Every structure is written in structure tokens, then in C-alpha cells.
Amino acid sequence: MASTMRLNGKNAIVTGAGNGIGRAIAIRFAEEGATVAVAELEEDAGRETVDLIEQGGGVALFIKTDTSDSVSVNSAISATISAHGDLDLLVNNAAAFVFGKVEDVTQDDWARVFGVNVIGYANCVREVLPSMRRKGSGSIVNIASVSSFIAQPAFIPYNASKGAVAQLTRCLAMDLATDNIRVNAVCPGSIRTRATDRHIESLGLDPEKAYQEFGKDSLMKRMGKPEEIASGALFLASDDSSFMTGAQLVIDGGATID
Ligand SMILES: NC(=O)c1ccc[n+]([C@@H]2O[C@H](COP(=O)([O-])OP(=O)(O)OC[C@H]3O[C@@H](n4cnc5c(N)ncnc54)[C@H](O)[C@@H]3O)[C@@H](O)[C@H]2O)c1
Numbered sequence: 001m002a003s004t005m006r007l008n009g010k011n012a013i014v015t016g017a018g019n020g021i022g023r024a025i026a027i028r029f030a031e032e033g034a035t036v037a038v039a040e041l042e043e044d045a046g047r048e049t050v051d052l053i054e055q056g057g058g059v060a061l062f063i064k065t066d067t068s069d070s071v072s073v074n075s076a077i078s079a080t081i082s083a084h085g086d087l088d089l090l091v092n093n094a095a096a097f098v099f100g101k102v103e104d105v106t107q108d109d110w111a112r113v114f115g116v117n118v119i120g121y122a123n124c125v126r127e128v129l130p131s132m133r134r135k136g137s138g139s140i141v142n143i144a145s146v147s148s149f150i151a152q153p154a155f156i157p158y159n160a161s162k163g164a165v166a167q168l169t170r171c172l173a174m175d176l177a178t179d180n181i182r183v184n185a186v187c188p189g190s191i192r193t194r195a196t197d198r199h200i201e202s203l204g205l206d207p208e209k210a211y212q213e214f215g216k217d218s219l220m221k222r223m224g225k226p227e228e229i230a231s232g233a234l235f236l237a238s239d240d241s242s243f244m245t246g247a248q249l250v251i252d253g254g255a256t257i258d
Pocket of ligand 1: 015016017018019020022039041042045066067068093094096144188191194195
């Protein structure tokens with residue numbers, strides 16, 4: 001009987017997979033049969049994701065990676081190929097969270113947020129391309145955000161970087177279609193992760209009240225879970241979305257429909 005696992009035999013690399021959405025994606029991909037490289041800056045967090053995958057019977061490898069550094073990305077891709085073979089799937093997920101009004105943001109802040117969220121995504125795509133071309137196909141999923149297309153108060157650097165991710169996705173889709181490489185984006189709404197915990201803490205808000213408030217933005221009156229974003233990433237990575245490229249899959253409980 002044919003396997004019902006949607007990523008059977010596929011080889012994936014997921015950036016920022018030590019926490020939150022990236023971890024949920026790495027675990028889901030492994031559950032669906034993929035071998036997974038966890039490319040993560042924080043060693044303990046990345047190794048914990050690998051342990052979770054292995055406990056579930058999956059195959060994973062931790063590679064300490066800083067996606068904003070092209071040398072680090074190049075070694076991460078080489079290490080993945082040595083361990084698991086050529087790559088089929090890349091999920092660009094690692095992000096820097098830099099918020100503020102334009103007058104609050106320094107040049108270093110701008111360099112950091114674009115270095116990880118935009119140049120980091122482009123670094124990973126550039127470095128996986130030779131491998132995907134050897135395979136003759138590939139699927140790239142960029143984790144964008146509803147912040148890619150709406151304005152939010154005092155979110156300038158983050159939203160500008162996520163707007164760039166939306167354009168990066170469309171332009172890559174155009175350039176890579178002839179290589180049989182699809183490039184799509186997932187745009188999450190408010191999801192409860194360490195990043196949102198830190199944001200709430202930095203604002204000095206009561207976490208439970210803040211989560212209720214954030215949840216009210218969605219038509220479903222709750223925040224989303226990392227696993228709900230992982231389902232979207234799985235769809236875009238798998239052959240279930242074989243006629244999709246350059247698309248944005250919005251997963252926000254209806255928060256941005258009006
Ligand atoms: N949480 C939300 O509400 C939300 C909403 C929309 C979009 N997103 C997007 O989802 C993605 C994941 O966010 P999250 O909330 O899970 O964040 P998170 O902070 O929980 O996890 C991000 C992970 O990325 C790692 N990382 C950061 N910089 C890195 C680098 N340079 N190289 C390698 N790893 C690095 C961190 O160590 C961390 O493990 C991001 O792209 C974020 O913009 C999140």
C-alpha cells in the first residue's frame with residue numbers, strides 16, 4: 001500500500017526551528033516522513049527540537065546556524081547534504097523581532113532586522129539552489145506575516161522586513177519556476193510563541209489579558225497555535241499544492257479580511 005505520509009522520502013531544512021512556529025513545522029514535517037535539518041542559532045533549543053523529533057520516531061539533525069551570515073548558511077547546507085543528501089524543501093522561518101516608530105529605530109536595528117528577515121531568507125535560498133537543481137525540483141516556504149500587508153502601530157522595521165518577504169516570495173517564484181522550484185509564503189496572524197511572550201513582556205502587559213486582547217482581532221476570538229501554521233507550511237511544501245507558486249497563504253483566523 002502506498003504511504004499516506006505527505007513528505008515521505010523528502011529532505012528538509014527548517015531555519016529557526018528551535019522554538020515556536022519553526023519547531024512545530026520541523027516536528028510536523030518529520031511526522032509526515034521528511035528527514036529534517038534544524039538550522040538554529042540557539043544550540044539548546046535546536047537540540048531539544050531534534051530530541052522531540054527522535055522521540056517521535058523521526059530523523060533529524062541539529063546544525064548551529066546564523067541565517068544572516070552567508071558563511072554559516074553555506075556550512076549548514078553542506079552539512080545537511082552530507083548527512084541526508086540533496087534537499088527538496090526549505091522553510092525560511094528564523095526572524096528578528098525589532099519594533100518601534102521610525103524615530104526609535106537605529107541604523108543597527110535596521111541592519112539586524114533586514115539581515116535576518118530578508119537577507120537571511122535570500123542567503124538560504126541561494127545556498128540550497130544547486131542542491132534543488134541537482135534534484136530537478138524543490139519547494140520553498142517563506143514564513144511571512146499578516147505584517148507583510150497591513151500597517152500596525154509602532155511596528156515599522158518588522159513590517160517593512162515582512163513586506164519585503166512577500167515580494168521576495170513573488171520574485172523568487174518567477175525566477176525559479178523554470179527550475180521546477182515552487183516558492184510560497186505563509187502569513188500567520190497572532191500566534192502564541194516565545195516571540196509574542198517577549199513582546200508582551202516588553203510592553204509591560206499582563207500576559208493573560210494581552211493574549212485575550214490579541215485574540216479579539218481574529219474572527220475566531222483567539223490567537224493561533226504554532227501547529228496551525230505548521231499545517232499550512234506542510235500543504236505548501238507538499239505536492240498537495242503542486243500548482244501553487246508565488247502565493248500567500250493567510251492563516252489568521254480571519255483577522256485581516258476587512
Ligand atoms: N508569533 C507570531 O505571532 C508570528 C506572527 C506572524 C509571523 N510570525 C513569523 O513566524 C516566524 C517564527 O516566529 P516565532 O513566533 O515562532 O518566533 P520565536 O522567537 O519563537 O522563534 C524564532 C526562532 O528563530 C531563531 N533565530 C533567530 N534568529 C536566527 C538566526 N539569525 N539564525 C537562526 N535562527 C535564528 C530563534 O533562536 C528562535 O528559536 C518568524 O518568521 C515570524 O516573523 C510569527
